[in-house]
Amino acid sequence: MWVVKIGGSLSHDPALREWLTQLWEVGGGRVVIVPGGGDFADAVRQYQIEWRFDDLAAHNMCLLAMAQYAILMQGVLPELVLASSEERIRGALRDGQVAVWVPTGLMRVTPDSTTNWDTTSDSLAAMLSTTLNAERLMVVKSCPVDASAPLETLAASGVIDARFVSHVKDANYVVELFSKDDIGLMRDRLLNVPVV
Template sequence: MWVIKLGGSVTHYGSLVKWLQLVARWGDGKVIIVPGGGMYADAVRDFQRMRAEMADGHINDQQAHALAIYAMDQMARSLVAMVPALTLVRNPLEIAESGWQHRGLVWLPSEMALNPVLVNEWALPETWDITSDSLAAWLAWQLEASHLLLVKSDDRLLAMHHGLQLEQLQAIDMVDQGFSSLLKQAKFQTWILHQSQYRLFEEGFSGHPDQDYLLKTE
């Protein structure tokens, strides 16, 4: 299985629909999209900052973390509204059932990511250090996926070639700071592409991924 994290900022580009259509057409129950929170998560950040300037009624990071996950739910629903051939899924059972129907999948994270039993097992911090990057890696663990693909809109990625290093990307805040702990003993391979490179996934990643886009952790 492939887990594809579509960064929230990708929603500002025409390529977003290309990615969604690719998954709808070729997903075959074996590709699941993890949406970034995008403008919905930005609204949570803005609200938290606004309330921090008030005398009371503050929103702590734990509460903001939960709200940001619900923001990802909103983005997931928005993506399926754009391409209705995709299917919303909440948990491993729905993922398996939709997989049998050979559908392209979009994850609604709140049911799993806010489940205290699952979260405590993996000790995911409830802070802004954990974004949809880490949640995508966490889902890849849960599903025993073979591949995780991060799709980013940061143009600096286009200038990077051969042997992308996780430490390098974290240093420039291209991936979140909690991401590395989830990759230390990962059995899945992690790849990263610019939002404009959807044809690389269509033409090669389904069969013979280009090692230039493999994210190295050592």
């Protein structure tokens, strides 16, 4: 099983349709897509500045932002299956489908280590990868990504979130970062890596 996190920054980019289509064509039964927050989450930041509510409320709103992006993805490609739990994700994969995670189950009533702006959909994708015992986590960004750069460097420059490195430090899955233009590389990975 592979987790593919698609950045919210692709939500207005024509490349989004191509990514979703390619993942659906070659990733059925193997791929879980994690949506970013995109401008849905940017709106949460603006509301927090305006109304000065706490990070717990912002966290819950950002999970709903991710859910909106997930629904947008399914709107673009109706064959994708929305899945809000591990059971539903695994069921979609058993049926040979591609699942899109709707992370509303992570909403909190009290603050914890995830209810802050240092933990974004990047880290949540890493946490899901651990939960699902994934073989690979692919993180897709709209900006150019130096695949040879250390994750710490990418975190320091804001390409990935500040907590991502700690979540994948001892991971038993492969972590790869992709630019939006790396669709062919992703397709090659899915077609050439044997299913375990």
